[in-house]
Amino acid sequence: xxxxxxxxxxxxxxxxxxxxxxxxxxxxxxxxxxxxxxxxxxxxxxxxxxxxxxxxxxxxxxxxxxxxxxxxxxxxxxxxxxxxxxxxxxxxxxxxxxxxxxxxxxxxxxxxxxxxxxxx
Amino acid sequence: xxxxxxxxxxxxxxxxxxxxxxxxxxxxxxxxxxxxxxxxxxxxxxxxxxxxxxxxxxxxxxxxxxxxxxxxxxxxxxxxxxxxxxxxxxxxxxxxxxxxxxxxxxxxxxxxxxxxxxxx
Numbered sequence: 001x002x003x004x005x006x007x008x009x010x011x012x013x014x015x016x017x018x019x020x021x022x023x024x025x026x027x028x029x030x031x032x033x034x035x036x037x038x039x040x041x042x043x044x045x046x047x048x049x050x051x052x053x054x055x056x057x058x059x060x061x062x063x064x065x066x067x068x069x070x071x072x073x074x075x076x077x078x079x080x081x082x083x084x085x086x087x088x089x090x091x092x093x094x095x096x097x098x099x100x101x102x103x104x105x106x107x108x109x110x111x112x113x114x115x116x117x118x119x120x
Numbered sequence: 121x122x123x124x125x126x127x128x129x130x131x132x133x134x135x136x137x138x139x140x141x142x143x144x145x146x147x148x149x150x151x152x153x154x155x156x157x158x159x160x161x162x163x164x165x166x167x168x169x170x171x172x173x174x175x176x177x178x179x180x181x182x183x184x185x186x187x188x189x190x191x192x193x194x195x196x197x198x199x200x201x202x203x204x205x206x207x208x209x210x211x212x213x214x215x216x217x218x219x220x221x222x223x224x225x226x227x228x229x230x231x232x233x234x235x236x237x238x239x240x
Binding site: 001011013015019020021022024025037067068069070071072073076077078088089090092095096097098099100101102105 | 121131133135139140141142144145157187188189190191192193196197198208209210212215216217218219220221222225
């Protein structure tokens, strides 16, 4: 179906299919969406690095996409995924590990300095 | 905590607290966030109407905000809510009622023409 991209991008809510936990928000362009649908693994557009990015290509924390849903205005996607390991680069399972006061709600699963090159 | 707004806005993923269903994606500015925290009911920034909007003010389908979470980069919010009635203006409980092929996954709960003035 026709999607409504803004400046070539569409936000993607990523939800763990097994637990229904919301893991992250990312952005896709039409190429990232095509790669996701062809491979079955989530690909996004990195706004900071300005390039396509396969989720987990460095950390191994891949996202297998079980289902793609579209919202009423066709301007947001919902990926329901199988998340290997942690979704968040901080080592937390979900990127939403804090409340609005900054209090941590969940523990880290890994130390980022051991997983990502040139970080930490 | 300090949030990272883009052009004054931050995306808000809205999830039903009881069921963990993802209901919608909306946008907030600092004023909408303040009104949400003060009132306990979700307020957003309407990009199409360029104004603050209290969710459900017309339809009665209010969202009581149980918890606000922040992601790792502090550039996305997650509202966990109690949703009265349907979240979607189409009458579906969630805005994500279709798959990427356009197939409807869930039934409508109401007829929009009976709920919204000047529509339908």
